Amino acid sequence: MSGVARRTVVAAAGGAGLAMALTACGGGGDAGTGDDGAAEEGGTLARTGDIPVGGGKVLADKGMVITQPKAGEFKAFSSKCTHQGCAVSSVKDGAIVCPCHQSHFDISDGSVKSGPATAPLPPEPIQVVGDAISLG
Template identity: 60%
Template sequence: MTSEPLQTTSAPSRRTVVAAAGAVGAAVALTACGAQDGGSKASSKAGAAGTVLAKTSDIPEGGGKIFKDQGVVVTQPAAGTFKAFSATCTHQGCAVTGVGNGAITCPCHGSEFSVADGSVKKGPATKPLPAEQITVSGGSITLA
């Protein structure tokens, strides 16, 4: 009678499992945060062009409103003047969460951007918020 060699399958070591989990976690973190200051991230707007965002009366003068689903912030820096910018901070890709006192604010690291032109008012961001296209007609603000 011939005996065949016993085949064993060894499980990965604990060190291998922990190292792999760490690598996956780091990759997820880098993807979520984006490249620091200027990795070119495409704007990921959920809303399609032609989406009515708000009435002009919904946007406070000197402030603005964030449209999270569309990834856009609309401001009214002066009476009757409306601007739109990406709602993604240029520092590490966090979503901005506040608009007031002439600034759009990011909660992650405290960057502030001008409601008038998206320029950096306070770092650590060094690049302005990219402008987005809107049209204002008949009291409605529409994503262009």
Template identity: 60%
Template sequence: MTSESLQSQGAPARRTVVAAVGAAGLAVALSACGSDDSSSGSATTQNGSGAGGGAEAGSSGAVLAKTGDIPEGGGKILAKEGVVVTQPVKGQFKAFSSKCTHQGCAVSGIAGGVISCPCHGSQFSAADGSVKKGPATQPLPAKNITVSGDEIKLA
């Protein structure tokens, strides 16, 4: 049977089927990129204050995480909030967007002071968000956070 005879019988055109399958595959791939949520809160970056210190000015924001949830020398990806919170050195907390600056995939891991993107292998510094390995050429955007007691909040 030809595609023309199938169309006359009400069947979708081959192009329609191929486009639909491609779109479904893309949706699955994009949703899988951000599915490695190893945390329950969210955070933003760069305030550099230690535990218990922090600007009072942003302290009314939502609690992203507890300081004890962020490992020293590592971090936590808060996929729901689109934020990565790190603790590069003891008592210093940073936060960055969890969206890779290369093509927008969600980063998926933090190890050895490096935030990694699973899509094309870009790597970013957990200390300042700078690019450590491409193809990304721009750093992860910093987010403002405050640390008050054991709570990390968006500023």
């Protein structure tokens, strides 16, 4: 086989593989919406049952923390501490806790409960549909 013919065959095979990969990744139909109709954009971050009342859950891979200050009330905040940018690590006793310098933030509004941070955690938009929490 000549060099030109070989390149043509390799290019054609690569193009067919790329077309198959794009087809497999394409968003056709209702795939990925889940049974609860949660927003397709961003997908489900957590389930309401995953977030304890009076507590919360840090979603390190999403850069946010979701809290449930009162039953059925869900809030979300950036997980980046406003003191020196460390990632908060836990939610304990009604506070979002930064492990670097022990700043504590209120789970209901992100305000500073104790420093050294002086600015609140910025809120993140979320929506709750059924038992699914997704980006709002």
